[in-house]
Amino acid sequence: MTPPAPTRTAWHRPALAVLLLGTAVLYLWGLGASGWANAFYSAAAQAGSQSWKALFFGSSDAANAITVDKTPAALWVMGLSARLFGVNAWSILVPQALMGVGSVWLLYATVRRTSGPAAGLVAGLVLALTPAAALMFRFNNPDALLVLLLVAAAYCVVRAGEKASPRWLALAGVAVGFGFLAKMLQAFLVLPAFALAYLVAAPAPLGKRLLHLLGAFASTVAAAGWYLVVVALWPAADRPFIGGSQTNSLWELVFGYNGFGRITGDEVGSVGGGAGRGWGSTGLTRLFGSEMAGGIAWLLPAALLALFAGLWFTRRAPRTDRSRAALILWGGWLVVTALVFSYMGGIIHPYYTVALAPPIAALAGTAAVQLWRLRSNPAASGSLSGGVALTALTAYLVLSGSTWHPWLAPTILVGGLLAAVALFFAAHLTRWAATAVAVLALIVTLSGTGAYTLATAAVPHSGAIPSAGPSSGRFGGPGGFGGPAGFGGGRGGGPGSLLSTTLPGASLTALLRQDASQYTWTAATVLSNAAAGYQLASGAPVMAVGGFNGTDPYPTLAQFQQYVADGRIHYFLGEGMTMQGSTGSDAAQQIAEWVAEHYRSSTVDGVTVYDLTSSD
Template sequence: MTAVATPSTVPAVPVQRAEPRWVRPALVLLLVATAALYLWDLAASGWANAFYSAAAQAGAQSWKALFFGSTDAANGITVDKTPAALWVMSLSARLFGVNAWSILVPQALMGVGSTWLLYATVRRTSGAAAGLLAGAVLTLTPAAALIFRFNNPDALLVLLLIAAAYCTVRALEKASPKWLVFAGVAIGFGFLAKMLQAFLVLPAFALAYLVAAPTTVGKRLLHLLAGFAAVVVSAGWYLAVVALWPVADRPYIGGSQNNSLLELTLGYNGFGRITGDETGSVGGSPGGGWGSTGLFRLFGSEMAGGIAWLLPAAVLGLGAGLWFTRYAPRTDRGRASLLLWGGWLIVTAAVFSFMGGIIHPYYTVALAPAIAALVGIAAVQLWRIRGNPAAVGLLSGGVTLTTVTSYLLLDSSWQPWLAPTVLIVGLLAAIALFFVQHFGRVAAVLGLVVLLTGTGAYSFATAATPHSGAIPSAGPNTRRMFGGGGPGGLLGTSLPGANLTALLRQSGDHRWAAATVGSNNAAGYQLGSGKPVLAVGGFNGTDPYPTLAQFEQYVRQGQIRYFLGDGLTMRGSSSGSDAAARIVQWVAENYQMTTVDGVTVYDLGA
């Protein structure tokens, strides 16, 4: 919002403008605070998502496992994602050993990098103050505080998408195809982190460039074509390598029913997430079985605490910015940035709101950069034109929306004094903004307090809470940590007891020390023993690997020593292969059962 429909206009902040001396110390302070929040007591979450931790452990032991993202070093089956995030974790584990710190610290550093890149991107179009505010909002978004302290692929995805936004902004400045190609590469590697979700920003980036790049329409289209080619190449090379690799010499592609990465991309992790028709899915059902769909899904109890605090203010800021720049030149970079961040927010929010397949609350971290950027840009630019009554009204409206949202989201059972305090301060800030000429600094301070208090409180609560399992959530909700003994189940993991750990470590020279149904069960046994454990049926126990015939062959060849558990923890699968159930039945009928530390054990070598 760099121009106003009045005789006076607010020009775009030039890239070469000399910054005030306070900017660099403020940036350093922001990054140090971000690092402290994301690194503080990080090891309290232990292995966090043991599914990915076990795969990182495997990658630290086997280069093939690292490349394919195998869940075990013997390369039986892969995780159900492309493995870029695992590459980072596995390399860290190779350098510093397999432990909670080596696996989780890279995600925290990605969070610091994301804050810095967002600042750098917003600064180029809207100035340092807007960049700093955007960075602070990102840092204090609860979903970000969760994911940048966890080992899900979303941390790398967010970092790469912000990098792509930065490159797109650079491309817009001088119609640079080089920078647009860099943006395409970043999005392509975002695909290697979390598949098709990385492509949700493409419409916004393409629209911003097509509208505002300072060159002819023909060249703009050619530049976009080059950028799309970069996306295809940087994402497609891995698909091609996996497709051409001899099937007998690579692990089974987890999450697919036909051992195909392309099927996984387009099906279970692709259009199936939109329609809900996902073979091998557990829980949920087509048409909204993963929670109520609709415009207000992001404000529901599952997702609101992680992302909704500043969402209304961001939407208001987007509308205000587009209104005030309606008469700006086509190449106005302020409006282009609004198209970029606004398009990112609208497309991603729409998909998350209406998709009928698997969705978890932490996915909303992908909205955090767009919300943070829009809030930073709108707040600073409206403040700069506060002589305009409309700008003052919008500032006051944004503070009021944030006040009401925070009041409604703050859990009355947690810090009960906080919600009424935010309400009172917020109303005072909204009133002060109406009289901004008399209470300028007071209004600014109160406004910032309201913007950051609710979301910041939940972010600190998130950082103070250990998280584990497949579906972590933001906010002051205590998560149960690893237990001793007993199988973990579908979405959680338990480390084996001392006796079972010793048994697995002394299993002898076998390809797999044990096999069990489901990746989370296998992860606990593998992390506890350091020995490869085969995840029968993949994550959900519904993948057709290994088949009963393959499993029987592995046993005859002495490749598996033990079978653990009875497979009952994986019941509830709505579709997919029944190979795991057949294997469980065959083992129970042919081998003697014993119990070790509460876990059913079959000695396949007896």
């Protein structure tokens, strides 16, 4: 398995254009139907469009009370788009779709450099037709930017490995560092694979390779760490409270709640409330479980088979073999990330698996083309045939028991097994017959994941936990090996649920807008998603008391009382909406109880409203 000779034709250019155009249509068509999608981030983008400070810190509101519980790189993109094109669903969601198109293009460019344009096109097609990718590139979570930056980093590593270029390797570090600013420590899961691929294969003495890696590590730290340093040095009184932390510290957020706490399950303020509770069973089968299988499992077994087959066929290649280096890069990315997702004991959601889509697609594309070229070798034809059969079986298990197109599962299984048998004997067929078999195998292989991706794109998504597949709006439906995923848009309901947002009615919206300019915050309410709905509807800042889970210690009761005394908050909204986590601060609950005790309430559009300018 060696890099192909330079192509003499330009056939791949129009094919790439068709792929990118098709991806754009898939990710952009009907995008506005999802509305605000994740209103938690949409409200922060709205805030960023109104205040540069809110944009920089990732504040939930333009008055800068508290930030979202993530580093803000993804919000920078959305906030700038909202500044340019206005605050609406399209200005927030279109950048995510364009990131998807960019990811497909970069993956093609990366795989092409080691395995040729055909492999790059297959890899790009697989990525575009991965349900988890279609879900996230049509949504406004930070995962879209993370994937784009990690694929860009992989491209830089491949370029660096060609001529032992420290410049390209440093650029890879910068891309990963900015990936950290999108989703923190998850971005670093690719670093072992990237470092190993360069260390093994770069055409330079060992000492230079180590020195280059040290420089790349420094660039990663610089790209990721500058923001941490700026926030740490910024006077706390002059910036918003760091949401998701208990000590108003971005360092705590990075290494605690959104860091090692995700691994151990010990996340202060989490609704899961400790290791092993609330986030599903851990183990090697987790990615094939009902919540995750529909989004990512389709080609996962085949990708692992492709990795092992590729390493076997390159076992005698020179140290600097680029094909093996690519296998180390993509395989290491896949294995490390999959193992972390499988065994992490803290908060994990099915859409996280989009981070597995690029390595799965790259391995599938590389193996499909390279093994096809070696099909006269029984081991190669057997591996290729086995990959198709394994994918057909996986699709059958994911879809079996589903009421959604019940004919699809057996059709894919039968078609896949027939194609697998034909592939095994493809070396003995005529050129045209062999080509027809290859095309049939590709169609069957992608039919399950493709159908599920189209179904994902056809469904509007909203709330904090979107799901891939044909069903939406349910929390914990059937899925995985035994039916399509039904992990819906959020649980709970009403004006103030933890994971979903309800926009207020016309009367309440008008009330919030009335005299809003006279107050720092037109209203306050417990939980960020509740605040997001009121803020998006009114266009005025709404304080999210207690942050996302209602467990952040901001504001304290004394701070809130002072804000009220200073006339900075007009209304308090909601009754009984208190902290949702089992650990963390109870300041939000104290505030809600104090308001209920001291202020008269009325009901507007089904929401309890306390006028903080008029006490009992």
